[in-house]
Amino acid sequence: MGQQRGEVPPIRGNVPGSYAEGVFRDRHPVLVRQVRDALPYSPDRLQALDRLLEEAIADKMQPLDASAHDFRTWLSWGRPYLRGRWTDAPFLWAESYFYRRLLEATGYFDDGPWRGVDPFEPFKRAELAGSVVDEELASLDAVAGLPGPEKETALLLASLWGNRADLTFQVMGELGEEKSADLVADDSALLWSLLHDRPPGTVCFVADNAGRELLPDLALIDHLLTRRLATEIVLHVKPQPYFVSDATPADVLAALDRMTAAPGQAGKAGARLRQALRSGRLTLRTHPFACAPLPYADMPDSLRDEFASAALTVTKGDLNYRRLVGDRMWPTDTPFSEVTAYFPGPVVALRTLKSEVLVGVDARTSAALDATGDAWRTTGTRALIQGRA
Numbered sequence: 608m609g610q611q612r613g614e615v616p617p618i619r620g621n622v623p624g625s626y627a628e629g630v631f632r633d634r635h636p637v638l639v640r641q642v643r644d645a646l647p648y649s650p651d652r653l654q655a656l657d658r659l660l661e662e663a664i665a666d667k668m669q670p671l672d673a674s675a676h677d678f679r680t681w682l683s684w685g686r687p688y689l690r691g692r693w694t695d696a697p698f699l700w701a702e703s704y705f706y707r708r709l710l711e712a713t714g715y716f717d718d719g720p721w722r723g724v725d726p727f728e729p730f731k732r733a734e735l736a737g738s739v740v741d742e743e744l745a746s747l748d749a750v751a752g753l754p755g756p757e758k759e760t761a762l763l764l765a766s767l768w769g770n771r772a773d774l775t776f777q778v779m780g781e782l783g784e785e786k787s788a789d790l791v792a793d794d795s796a797l798l799w800s801l802l803h804d805r806p807p808g809t810v811c812f813v814a815d816n817a818g819r820e821l822l823p824d825l826a827l828i829d830h831l832l833t834r835r836l837a838t839e840i841v842l843h844v845k846p847q848p849y850f851v852s853d854a855t856p857a858d859v860l861a862a863l864d865r866m867t868a869a870p871g872q873a874g875k876a877g878a879r880l881r882q883a884l885r886s887g888r889l890t891l892r893t894h895p896f897a898c899a900p901l902p903y904a905d906m907p908d909s910l911r912d913e914f915a916s917a918a919l920t921v922t923k924g925d926l927n928y929r930r931l932v933g934d935r936m937w938p939t940d941t942p943f944s945e946v947t948a949y950f951p952g953p954v955v956a957l958r959t960l961k962s963e964v965l966v967g968v969d970a971r972t973s974a975a976l977d978a979t980g981d982a983w984r985t986t987g988t989r990a991l992i993q994g995r996a
């Protein structure tokens with residue numbers, strides 16, 4: 608029996624040289640400056656962003672304004688952390704809070720002109736406009752001609768590696784071009800057997816990033832619907848801008864527009880997906896817990912019931928993985944099935960490795976990867992498919 612969840616310390620940014628420390632020290636100040644420059648904010652918003660920048664640099668958190676609609680919710684989620692250091696709070700908690708504070712600074716929830724304006728929209732729009740997206744969409748023509756199993760592998764790997772196209776990484780210029788690195792765990796056979804060998808049911812697809820990740824996600828979703836491997840798909844996205852590139856409903860619509868306007872198979876898939884939204888075979892879901900600073904083990908009953916009634920839940924990306932297994936310093940050989948035993952149904956995680964947490968990888972494999980000297984856990988060069996029935 609492995610260690611119990613409560614005994615394994617959460618990852619925090621106060622470990623010198625750790626990845627999490629770098630996120631608070633380097634990434635957050637850069638991001639606040641980029642947000643500041645991306646839109647012509649008014650003087651009051653610029654001042655608020657400057658105050659947040661000072662907080663980030665001084666490593667000192669402040670609570671939300673007491674008038675914020677979710678002020679009390681955040682108190683209940685972590686009162687002890689709110690006047691402490693960013694780096695002393697659990698990494699997952701503090702990073703999530705940082706994005707909430709960023710929305711406060713830009714006036715996202717205020718009764719003013721910046722209400723509802725996504726501060727990351729300029730970055731997302733630029734990504735979706737790129738010519739590389741044309742090429743990625745055109746590649747669906749070749750995929751359509753592949754025999755069944757190869758087609759499914761191609762669609763799955765495109766969705767998996769699409770997770771590397773993450774704007775938080777582009778902020779720091781950390782994305783390499785290489786895409787062929789090995790998977791450190793591969794439960795794809797389990798994924799396909801859950802879809803092919805059981806009667807089709809609802810699939811919950813918990814999305815991660817907009818743009819270049821969401822497009823291959825949508826292509827995979829279209830395949831599951833077209834092949835009737837799912838009776839319906841519930842696409843979980845964020846109710847508000849979060850972690851720079853996380854997909855919101857507006858981002859789904861933008862991706863669908865991009866897809867539908869494309870020639871060939873991509874355009875056809877886009878049209879089918881629009882129709883699926885209209886018929887209810889594809890539903891968008893924005894549960895408030897999607898932006899909570901907590902692991903899925905703490906999910907409310909309403910969300911638990913949704914996952915419990917699904918034939919399969921697929922989670923995308925690094926942040927969802929951190930929330931699924933718990934953002935703790937697990938020994939890497941801790942079984943995935945053990946740390947996700949609380950999850951109320953079959954679940955498969957598709958993730959490129961972009962932060963330190965990792966389970967389900969034997970000690971010999973992780974030691975061999977450590978010996979390469981590469982930052983393989985945090986740079987998105989490795990990926991995993993992990994699941995349990």
Ligand SMILES: O=P(O)(O)OC[C@H]1O[C@](O)(CO)[C@@H](O)[C@@H]1O
Nearest residue numbers: 773775815924925926927961962
């Ligand atoms: O988009 P993804 O795959 O969830 O990755 C986001 C990751 O980027 C970071 O924000 C910064 O490294 C991580 O903390 C987070 O897990």
